[in-house]
Amino acid sequence: MDIIIGCKNFELTPSLRTYIEEKVGKLANYWDRIIRARVELEVDKNKRGGLIHSAIVTLEVPGPDIRVQEEAGDMHAAIDLTMPVLERQIKKAKNKLEHTDWRHMDKAKEKFRQWYERMRGNNK
Known part of the structure; x- marks a missing residue:
């Protein structure tokens, strides 16, 4: 399974990349027909001046x-929140x-076979 990671408004650290690859890689244990995983990470400011970390x-x-979006106070927590939802959606699909x-x-x-036999019989 290919894992594509995109970031907006922050720099992806090697440790976060490894964390995402481990978490998302485990989803292949649930279903081997997953073709690709796209992970979009974003950091925004909320109205009170704090940071909102979202993971899609x-x-x-x-x-x-299958698409899941979660928000949390830090990026690891946002990623962790997506995992149980993804597991349920994978099992459902x-x-x-x-x-x-x-x-x-x-x-x-059966109907096609009957039609084919009738057509073949008319041509003889």
Whole structure:
């Protein structure tokens, strides 16, 4: 899984990069079909003069992408807050993809086969 990290309004430290790669890398244990993870980090000032650290993690998976955004007092906490939500969303997407009811496809195949046999019979 590729991990792309982007930062806005602050400099990414090597220790934070390692922390993100470890945390996001563990998500591959839940589903091996994660294609890419994009992590967007941002630091803004709030109205009282403090700092708001936000982390947006987007996972590219089969089907709709999974996106989680969290804010906290420091960047490590914001990243930590995204992890349980991402784990739940991954399990939900994986379950939905693996347990889709494909019986309707069997009916469509049968109708196509019948149509094909009729068409083939008309050409003889």
